[in-house]
Amino acid sequence: MKDADQPAGRDIVMKKRVVSLLMAAVMGIGVLVGCGAQGGQAESVGEAAAYNGEPAELTMYLLGDRATDFDLVYEEVNRILKEEINTTLNVKFLSWSEHDTKYSLLFSSGEDFDLIFTASNWGHYETTAAKKGFYELTEDFVQTYAPELWETVTDDAWNQAKIDGKIYMVPANVKEYEEAAVGVRGDLMGKYGFEDITTMEELERFFDQVAEKEEGVSPLATQGAALQWPSLLYGRGRNVVRGVPSILFTYEYVNPDNLEIEYLIESPDFLEYAKKMKEWYSKGFWSADAISSTDTPYDNWIQGKSAAMAWNLGSVVTYGQEMNKNHPEWKADFIVLNPDQPKAMSPYINNGMAINAASKNKERAMMVLNELMTNKEIQNITAYGLEGTHWEAEGNMEYLPISENSSRYPADGSCNWGWGNQKIKRTLHVLEDDYLTQKMNATRDKWDENTKNPHILSAFAFNEEKVKSEAAVVNTVVSQYFMPISLGMVDDADAAVEEFARKLKEAGIDKIYEEVKQQTAEFAAANQ
Numbered sequence: 001m002k003d004a005d006q007p008a009g010r011d012i013v014m015k016k017r018v019v020s021l022l023m024a025a026v027m028g029i030g031v032l033v034g035c036g037a038q039g040g041q042a043e044s045v046g047e048a049a050a051y052n053g054e055p056a057e058l059t060m061y062l063l064g065d066r067a068t069d070f071d072l073v074y075e076e077v078n079r080i081l082k083e084e085i086n087t088t089l090n091v092k093f094l095s096w097s098e099h100d101t102k103y104s105l106l107f108s109s110g111e112d113f114d115l116i117f118t119a120s121n122w123g124h125y126e127t128t129a130a131k132k133g134f135y136e137l138t139e140d141f142v143q144t145y146a147p148e149l150w151e152t153v154t155d156d157a158w159n160q161a162k163i164d165g166k167i168y169m170v171p172a173n174v175k176e177y178e179e180a181a182v183g184v185r186g187d188l189m190g191k192y193g194f195e196d197i198t199t200m201e202e203l204e205r206f207f208d209q210v211a212e213k214e215e216g217v218s219p220l221a222t223q224g225a226a227l228q229w230p231s232l233l234y235g236r237g238r239n240v241v242r243g244v245p246s247i248l249f250t251y252e253y254v255n256p257d258n259l260e261i262e263y264l265i266e267s268p269d270f271l272e273y274a275k276k277m278k279e280w281y282s283k284g285f286w287s288a289d290a291i292s293s294t295d296t297p298y299d300n301w302i303q304g305k306s307a308a309m310a311w312n313l314g315s316v317v318t319y320g321q322e323m324n325k326n327h328p329e330w331k332a333d334f335i336v337l338n339p340d341q342p343k344a345m346s347p348y349i350n351n352g353m354a355i356n357a358a359s360k361n362k363e364r365a366m367m368v369l370n371e372l373m374t375n376k377e378i379q380n381i382t383a384y385g386l387e388g389t390h391w392e393a394e395g396n397m398e399y400l401p402i403s404e405n406s407s408r409y410p411a412d413g414s415c416n417w418g419w420g421n422q423k424i425k426r427t428l429h430v431l432e433d434d435y436l437t438q439k440m441n442a443t444r445d446k447w448d449e450n451t452k453n454p455h456i457l458s459a460f461a462f463n464e465e466k467v468k469s470e471a472a473v474v475n476t477v478v479s480q481y482f483m484p485i486s487l488g489m490v491d492d493a494d495a496a497v498e499e500f501a502r503k504l505k506e507a508g509i510d511k512i513y514e515e516v517k518q519q520t521a522e523f524a525a526a527n528q
Contacts, residue, residue, distance in 0.1 A: 055082070056364050059090045059113040061106065062415035063099050063123065065296055069408040073385050080378055085367045089115075093415075097294035099124075107133040107356070114359040115368065117418040118169055120160075120349040125169055126243030126461050128354070130468070134168035135355040135362055142170075145363050146370035152421060153373075157348035160459045163243075170369050171348035174420040176312075177447055178239055178253065178344045179336075180230040183301055183309045183316040186331030188214065197335040200231055203308075204280070210307045211284045219307050221300035222293035224277065224286035225486040226310035230337045232273050237341060238262065239455075241516060242349075243462035245471055246478040248509070249516050253344040253455045259524050261517050263509075265501050274485050274493040281488030290487050304330060313443065314412065317436045322407050324436070332436070336443060343447045347458050351417040372419035379425045382416040385409035398429035460523045467515050470508030477503045 067073075070091070078088040092113070094102050103124045106113065118125045118134070128134055142150045149170065157171040182203070189195075192209040194202070207219035220226075233239060233247065237254035240247045241261065248265065252258045264270050280286075287293075298319040301309035304327065309316065313334070320332035353372075355365045372378055384391045384399055390409045391399045401411060411428070430437045464471045481500040490496035 054086075056087045056361055057090055058087060058115060058359075058361050058365055058368060059092065060115040060368075061092050061094060061113055062117050062418070063094050063096070064413075064415045065095055066093050067409045067414050069385060069390070069405075070414055073381060073390075073409055073414075076386060077378055077381055080375065080381075081368065081371055084371055084375070085364065087364050087368055089368065095294065096296050104128065104131075104133075107131065107358075110358065112358075112360075113356055114361050114365045116354055116356060117352075117415055118354045119351050119418075120242045120347060120461070121240050123351070125349065125352070125354070126163065127464075129163050129168040130243075130464055133357055135357045135359065137167045137170065137355070137366075142366065145366035146170075148374040149370040152423070154348070160347045160349045161352065163461050164463055169349060169352040169354050170373070170419070172351040172417060172420040173348070173373065174351065174417070174422050175348075176346040176350060177444070177451075178234060178346050179313055179447070180226075180234055180310060181313040181316045181334045181336050182230065183298075183311070183320050183332060183334050185217075185304075185307045186333035187329060188217075188307050189333070190331070198337060198339050200235070200276075200337060203335075203337065207280070207285050207307070208283065214307070217305060217307055218287060218300075219285040220309070221306035222287055222290040222295045223297060223300070223306065223309055224281065224290050224488070225483060226297065227277075228273070228486055230310060231276075232264075232269065235338045235341065236269060239344065239458070241457065241462055241520065242347075242460060243464065244516060245474045245512070246482060248474075248478070248504075249462075249513070251455060251457045251520075253458065254342045254452050256453055256455045259457070259520065261513075261520055263513050265497070265504060265509075271494070271497050274488075274490075274497050277486060277488035278490060278493040279488070286487070288489075291483055291489060302326075313440055317440045318410055318413060320436050321434075322410065325403060325407070334436070334439070339443075339446070340450070342450050342452045344452050344458065345454055347454075351420060353418040369419065373421050374424070376424040379419075379421055382414065382419070383425055384411050393426075394429035397426055399426040400429050400431075456524050456527055457520055459527070460520055462516055462519060464512075464515075467508065467512045470511050473507040474504060474509055474512060477507050 074089065074091055081087050081089065104127070105111075106116070107128065117123060118128065120126065139150070152173055153171060154173070157173065158167060161167045161169045161171050182197075184197070184206075188210060189197070189206065192206060194206050197203050197206055210217060210219045228247070233250065237252055238250040239253045241249040241251060248263065250262045250264055252260070252262075297309055297311045298315070300306040302319050302323050309319075313336075316334045320334060323330055323332035353369055355362055355369075359365055372382065380387070380399070384401070385406070385408075387393060389402065390405050391401050391411075394400050428437060430441065477500070481496070481503060484490050485493070485496050485500060
């Protein structure tokens with residue numbers, strides 16, 4: 001049963017869509033022979049079958065870890081999809097520890113699947129699109145099979161998703177900040193005399209106390225590499241150029257007038273970072289198995305094995321609330337390093353969904369994305385779980401978690417981010433005693449007052465076609481050298497950085513750097 005405030009006219013739109021799909025199917029039969037997988041022409045014979053009574057099961061890949069009640073929740077999602085578009089989903093996950101290595105293998109191995117989460121930079125969007133792994137989403141294709149979605153996604157978002165003028169992703173309809181927070185054990189902060197922590201120097205002093213005096217609790221357990229974002233990037237007012245190998249090239253997002261591209265490894269800050277990570281590892285701030293660990297970002301923190309975890313603010317608050325429910329004596333809290341540093345809005349393509357270019361169900365996949373993003377009931381189920389089991393309604397647009405079950409399907413914790421739509425999705429009703437949510441909202445209000453206009457390069461995506469051979473070798477070098485340096489697991493930081501830089505140069509990083517500078521300059525000139 002749909003929410004009372006389901007968008008008006010949805011049933012009428014659905015009927016019109018069925019008629020348009022049938023018309024498209026008839027027209028598509030005549031042109032099917034000439035349609036290539038990447039041509040953007042709707043392959044409509046399959047959809048004609050869909051409305052002649054043939055159901056379809058699509059396979060969708062998400063990132064992260066399967067929640068305890070995930071299958072229970074998606075039984076209801078599939079019930080709705082079956083009713084609306086005669087389709088169900090078989091959902092698989094690439095865990096946090098494996099997606100960097102296994103994502104590309106899904107495409108190169110020819111695995112049969114239809115939909116997959118993607119994101120600019122961290123979620124493999126640009127690299128996969130460059131290898132023709134995603135199906136091109138033309139305007140005609142999207143408007144035919146997902147008319148409501150086409151109207152929901154903003155022009156800015158569609159433009160951000162373009163790579164060489166072509167779209168391969170449906171961006172989420174959510175505004176987020178480029179930010180990172182650090183969840184902390186408030187009881188340990190109080191124990192060692194810290195009211196707040198706002199700098200890396202203060203964080204180090206806190207970690208010193210934990211490492212020296214706490215039995216069975218380390219500062220960061222296996223999560224040492226997560227500090228590169230708050231310290232090496234956002235803490236310096238910088239962000240990564242989309243589509244480049246790893247985080248090697250950055251721009252100054254807090255200064256929209258600065259179009260200079262920084263090669264991170266040549267920055268003095270990188271060597272200082274490497275030395276500091278070496279020092280922190282030597283002090284025992286994280287464990288020796290950090291480089292091979294399959295832990296999620298939150299595992300050790302919520303189990304009381306680490307004093308802190310670094311992640312985005314929303315996730316830190318979500319798992320902090322879980323900690324406070326199970327172990328209120330730990331007083332889970334969060335701190336923001338460099339709190340006065342201006343923030344930038346994340347691009348819409350920080351989360352999104354793509355269709356596998358080899359999918360046999362491209363039209364139906366597009367219809368599924370339309371339902372995921374525009375069906376209010378599905379929005380709230382995939383975000384928060386089952387009403388009455390995991391959450392209860394508070395008015396028309398808010399929700400309250402049911403405390404005894406909410407951890408079995410954590411709010412916004414199951415990679416529903418790819419189809420997030422803040423226009424129709426419920427938001428958390430803040431109770432008077434919900435300290436963490438109140439603090440999070442106050443933090444974001446402060447950021448709102450100090451938000452920089454988007455840098456022009458936030459919409460840029462690097463095309464590695466001219467340097468793809470060099471990029472392949474560079475990626476291999478990065479996988480071998482970058483993580484040990486970030487974790488301080490090297491004998492000599494100076495020598496490790498010097499060797500890393502030399503190996504990158506041998507791999508052709510200079511050629512890539514010149515291409516990045518040329519493309520960003522051309523993009524800025526064309527879009528200013």
